[in-house]
Each structure stands twice: as structure tokens, then as C-alpha cells.
Amino acid sequence: MDKNLDDKLFLLDISTNIFLLLDKDGLIHYANIRCSHVLSRSCLEGKYLSDFMPEKEASEFIKETGKALKNGTMDSFNLSFKSRDYIASIYPKGELVAVCLWDITDNQNLSEQLKKKTRQLDIAEKKIQEVEEQNKAKSYFLAQASHDLRQPMQALKIFISTLSEEELPERQQLLVEKINASADNLYTMLDNLLDISKIESGGMPYHPRYFNLDDLVKTLNQEFSEIARSKKIDYCYIPCHKEVFGDPLFIERIIRNLISNAFKYTKNKIVLGCCPEHNFLKIIVIDNGDGISEEEQKKIFEQFYQCQQKYECKKSGAGLGLFIVKKLTELMNTKIEVESEPGKGSCFYFSIPYKKEAP
Secondary structure, three states, rough: OOOHHHHHHHHHOOOEEEEEEEEOOOOEEOOOOOHHHHHOOOOOOOOEHHHHHOHHHHHHHHHHHHHHHOOOOOOEEEEOOOEEEEEEEEEOOOOOOEEEEEEEEEHHHHHHHHHHHHHHHHHHHHHHHHHHHHHHHHHHHHOOOOOOOOHHHHHHHHHHHHHOOOOOOOOHHHHHHHHHHHHHHHHHHHHHHHHHHHHHHHOOOOOOOEHHHHHHHHHHHHHHHHHHHHHHHHEEEEOOEEEEEEOOHHHHHHHHHHHHHHHHHOOEEEEEEEEEEEEEEEEEEEOOOOOHHHHHOOOOOOOOOOOOOOHHHHOOOOOOHHHHHHHHHHHHOOOEEEEOOOOOEEEEEEEEEEEOEEE
């Protein structure tokens, strides 16, 4: 053999693919080292393929190579033996045919694994979609049923208010006060749960407009002033006299929840006010409670979380108020923030656009 042929055979011998040179009867004229390794034979030249392969595979192999020799065209077919899968590429040349076997077993296994993972992901995605649909249906039901759920609570509040106006013995009056406190707590939790269901189901669309902030807060002041008087808390509102831009329903709910939260933790003072800052009006709620540690400030806007402060007797609700505040401010494209230190009270605030007075 000349040097060029030696070099070519060397390249074939170090290949990880199987190379064979056969005639139409399956007589092996050349086999590379990889072929000898797979067929477990050290010398294959001058032997027939059927001596080393199962009869079925050898017959198929010879049939395909014979067809390629007859037609004089390149061809390929799939072949399996010794628990491996191959693609056989056939190259006819005169009376002989060169065959290259590409081992595709690992690729097929990988393909099967990918198909299996894809099926699992499809199943998981369908389950997620089912859960999301169920959650949407639940939230939609709660949002639609909010009026029906609130009516009995409003009626209960009226009955309790009427009963408290009666001249009752001291023990019964105390009992009415406890019933009223429990009803307030239940009403707050119901409001919060219904608000969350509305937010999650898209039942609280954001409709911003310009409106007078003092007009909105007026009703809240009447309500919270009465509560402050009964609890002996100094509640103060500093008028803003500003036209703000936002959804009155959202802003009313945010302020209500912030003040309600302040009542749970204050010692004896709450301030609601505002402060112009660039193109925005910062709405602020301050209390003189025990304050919130830096670690707890990271958690207070989570669902169902309540600060562990020493004024436990004043706490009520399910820890949803600040979570709703966070969700509503996000829908308004703003952010609720808190500044607090243990022993120095807390300050919650958020910012909204306002109409500046003409110079």
C-alpha cells in the first residue's frame, strides 16, 4: 500500500464509527478496529459478515448492500444488533461497497428521555392550568358574592347598634360591647378576604381620576374618630387641600387599612397627613407604637403575617390588611413603604400624583 492509503486506513482505524468494505455476498475485505471491537473479533478480513452477526441482521445488511451495488447509488438504512442502534450509510464503488455505521443509541436514549420529560412537563402544565382555573373560579365566585356576604354583616351591625342604645344592665352592656368588637373583627376579615378575591380575579379594575383628597378622608375621619374616642386614642388628621390623581376606591381602601393597622399597634396616638414631594403627594399614617424591627419590616406585607408586639390585646384580624395595601399600591404603579425603629413608632406612606396650583 502507498503512504496515502496507509494514512487513510489509519484515520478509519481510530474512528469511533464502524467502517466495512464488502462485496455483494457479504465477504469482508476491510474492517476497522472499531468494527473488530464491536464484533469481538481481531481479524475480520476474508470472513463473511454472517459469521459474526445474527442471521436476520446479516441478511438485511447483505440485502441492502446488494441493492446499492445494483443501483450504483448511495443509500442508508437503520440496523440494530448487540443491543445498539445504528444508521448504516452505503457507498458503492465498482464490485465493492463501503459501509459506515453510525451508533445512534445514546442519541435515541436522550431523545426518549427528552420526550418523557416533555410529556411530564405537559402533564404538569395542564395541572397548573387546572389549579389556576379553579383559583380563578373561586376568586370570581367570592368577588361576585361579596354583596350577598356583606349584607348579613351590615344587618348584624345595625342590630348590635340598636341594642347598644337600649338601657341595659352593666353586665349585659359589657356583653353587647364584646359582641360588637367580635362583629367588627369579623367584618374586617370579610372585607379583606373579599378584597383579595377581587384583586386576584381582576374584579377591581383601576379607574384613576382627579378628586379632592379631603372629601374622601372626611367619611373615614368620622368613623375613626368615634373608634379613637372609645379607645381613648388621640387621632388627628392634617388636611391636605389637594386634588390628587388616582382611583378613590383604591386610595380609600389603602388609607383605611393603614389606619386600622395603626389602631392595632399604637399606644395612644395616630396621625394621618400628607406632604408634597416633587410631582407627588406623599400620604402618611403615623403611630406611636412599639415600632417594627428591620427584620420584621421585610415580612409585614406578607399574607397572614402579624407583628409580635407587646400590645397583643389590641391586635385583631388575620394579617391581611397590609398585604392588600401592597397589592393595591402595585396596581396603582406606586409603592407602600415603612420607616420604623423599635420603641419609636411607625410611619407608613405611599405617593400619588396631585394637581399643582397655578403660579
